[in-house]
Amino acid sequence: MPAVEHVRLGRKRTLPPCPNPLFLQWLSELRDQAAEKGQKTQYVYQKAISSLKKYPLPLQNAREAKILQNFGDGICKILDEKLQRHYRENGPDAPIHSLPSGVTVAPSRRSNNNLAQPTKQPSRKEREGGRRKREYVPQKRSGGYAVLLTLYRESQVPGGKGFMFKLELQAEAQHLSDKSFSVPDLGSKYTAWSSVSTLIQKDLVQKTHNPARYSLTELGLALAQRLEDGEREQEEDRRSDVREEEEGSGPGVVDLTAEEDEKKKRIEPIAGPTPAAYVAQRGSEVPGVNSSEKPQAAETKTRPAGGCLYPGSYDIVLCVDFIETTGGSTACKQELVKELQRNGVTFDVRKLNVGDFLWVAKERVAPVSGQLRAPPSRELVLDYIIERKRMDDLCGSIIDGRFREQKFRLKRCGLQKPIYLVEECGSAAAHLSLPETTLQQAIVNTQVVDGFFVKRVQDVKESVAYLTVMTRYLTKLYQNRTLVCRSRELEGDGQNEEECGGREREDPSCSLISFPEFNQGAVKNKCQTVREVFARQLMQISGLSGDKAVAILEHYSTLHSLLKAYEQCPSDTEREKLLSSIRYGKLKRNLGPALSRTVYQLYCTKGALS
Incomplete structure (x- = not known):
């Protein structure tokens, strides 16, 4: 009889470690950052991590990773930028197939995969009391940063209303943001206003009423106050630097380019009246502009936040x-x-x-x-x-x-x-x-x-x-x-x-x-108020036009107020005639008893209408 082959029992053979731990670490950091912000790109990074773990060969740069599944131009570009920064910080001969000192490989928390992924060595605080969640702070000159500062400054105005509408908030916050609140960047569908949803999700801003009103929560007020204090400190530092430069320049410094600028101004042709010149000439006719202002002050009025358009522009x-x-x-x-x-x-x-x-x-x-x-x-x-x-x-x-x-x-x-x-x-x-x-x-x-x-x-x-x-x-x-x-x-x-x-x-x-x-x-299916829904209901009645519906709404703005008025009438006859004397249109004609009876029957008849 042939010899019985011995079956090897024990654990499965462990897979070799990933030969690209540095790329794996960067992708893990990107995934965790996206998860903290609640972005769906975290799933894209997780898929790229899974593909990279399965690849057995070392990569020299991120462009070579394009052959892997779930690696697109965007991820490869980010990894290449991080790789160039790694070379600048650690030298052109810095190793990329091993982790820097102080960084170890730990099991992934987001995957049941047995493969390891690199994480930073936890600090003593993290080992003792668990990992502390990092506080969300919007980046300087971002949309969220501009919205928080604008709402904070509005809340500090004495006698202010305590909230801002969308268009008002966008106009006031635009100068604090590098990104537009209305027009997305080239190749993107997101604007600076997109960050407001993150602020609401983080309980920093609350949205109420219709039309929407935006205001700060207690957490948002505290964070915005810290951002405002940082702005003031930077402004004071900037002023002190300017003051030192002015004091250091002294009277002996001569600007050699001033004469050339004067020559250019004399040589440049004048190409007709500009909107600023129009404002300077007709300042008394333009609201908010004084005819005694200097031309330089008039130029600043050519594109105000409110949105004036001057003749010829x-x-x-x-x-x-x-x-x-x-x-x-x-x-x-x-x-x-x-x-x-x-x-x-x-x-x-x-x-x-x-x-x-x-x-x-x-x-x-x-x-x-x-x-x-x-x-x-x-x-x-x-x-x-x-x-x-x-x-x-x-x-x-x-x-x-x-x-x-x-x-x-x-x-x-x-x-x-x-x-x-x-x-x-x-x-x-x-x-x-x-x-x-x-x-x-x-x-x-x-x-x-x-x-x-x-x-x-x-x-x-x-x-x-x-x-x-x-x-x-x-x-x-x-x-x-x-x-x-x-x-x-x-x-x-x-x-x-x-x-x-x-x-x-x-x-x-x-x-x-x-x-x-x-x-x-003018959106047809936009969110409607109770008054607007009531008006649409009334206009479905045969013979009840828009003018008649508006006249009824002037007396009874909601269906609840109309039903309450019906309850106060002592008899059905008076309920049927409740709306008959309401006047509508330019000729101020009465609605009449027939239309009043129809409205009463519609809202007060129990069961099917005959």
């Missing part, structure tokens, strides 16, 4: 909703673009959350040398917005209820001059689901009852001709006007038609909304 641009150029009848929508180009109209296709066409005053921004893209331009929305309707679209919107809802949203969008552009399309209305008389009556009601300006045209060419004429008219109307940015969030919708409409010919300045705020406020 902006262009009037037509904005076209992308739905008007894509989908549907391709031939008609291509014809729209071609006609605009043929007429020489400056237009921009973008997503509009309300309306089909509007105009913006777009700031002229010169490209900066050394940068691929020019800085972002500020855009203020003019008070004119157009909703375009073909007869077939009008018919469909009346049937599915979009027509009333669109008019309601146009009235609440914050622009004072809404326009309905109706394309009658000849005899096409005779073949639609609704009679032509019904469609014509809807158009008349839009103009007479709802107060919209209605422009009737025959086809796409006439629509483009009207847009061209309006663009040229607005360009001429606003060419000598100073445009001031206002915020609906801070000031409400109190800018009535007299401010930007009735006094347009007398007042050279105009108060307008920025395009990001306008478009964000």
Whole structure:
């Protein structure tokens, strides 16, 4: 019989250690830092660690790691930067396949893998009482740093409101951050504002109300106070350094470049009036600028945080909703673009959350040398917005209820001059689901009852001709006007038609909304208040228009207040007539008993409505 082979019992053979412990240590540090900040990149680093542990050969640089799974350009670039820093600190011949002294290899806490990963030697405090969690402190000149400092300074203002709105906070914090709060860096989708979610998660900032209000928590207040103290110390050090330089320079120091600068100023040609020169000439007409100020002071006013645009510093641009150029009848929508180009109209296709066409005053921004893209331009929305309707679209919107809802949203969008552009399309209305008389009556009601300006045209060419004429008219109307940015969030919708409409010919300045705020406020499915939901419910009742809903809301702002008023009525007859005497619209007509009875039956009838 053949000899029985002895079976070796015991533990599994241990795998050899990773031949690239330095790269493994750096990846572990990156993973732990991402985990502390709550970033999802921690999982990417963990996958890269697993791949590196399985690779049996030593790597000379991070570029060679691209052959491994889960190693992309970003991770390789970070590792190469750390490798170059390692060579600078330890010399060009520093070993990279062994750990520096004082660093040992410990089992990974995040993986059940038996492979080891390098960690730093724990200190005595960590051995005795466990590892202490490091306090989160935002990096200097980062978005979180700027937000904390701005909210702290706002909280120290005597009589302040104790909170800040989003747009107000972004405007005040921008000068404290190196990154933009509104425009992401090239190749990234994150802005400085993205760090606010981390501050809320760390319980440093709290977000309440709608529109959102941001304020500091107790932890955030303590951290922001330390950051502010550090800012003051650095400012004092900077001033003392400047003072020492001035004292050390003495009267004997002569600037040899001053004469050359004077010659350059004499030689440089003067290329027409700049916005700063305009402010210096017309300082008394621009709010916040005194005519007695020096030209240097006027130059600082050319781009204030509030967002003024002075004559000659902006262009009037037509904005076209992308739905008007894509989908549907391709031939008609291509014809729209071609006609605009043929007429020489400056237009921009973008997503509009309300309306089909509007105009913006777009700031002229010169490209900066050394940068691929020019800085972002500020855009203020003019008070004119157009909703375009073909007869077939009008018919469909009346049937599915979009027509009333669109008019309601146009009235609440914050622009004072809404326009309905109706394309009658000849005899096409005779073949639609609704009679032509019904469609014509809807158009008349839009103009007479709802107060919209209605422009009737025959086809796409006439629509483009009207847009061209309006663009040229607005360009001429606003060419000598100073445009001031206002915020609906801070000031409400109190800018009535007299401010930007009735006094347009007398007042050279105009108060307008920025395009990001306008478009964000017009989102169809945004978070709504109880009052807005109640208004939408009322408008679903047949015969109850937007004006009638607004009149009811003036007396009963929520459904709860209306039901409470019904409970106080002694009889059903009085409940049915509760809303009948409410006046609505310009003519101040009563709602009437029929509509009042319908509302009462809707909210107070138990069971199914008959």
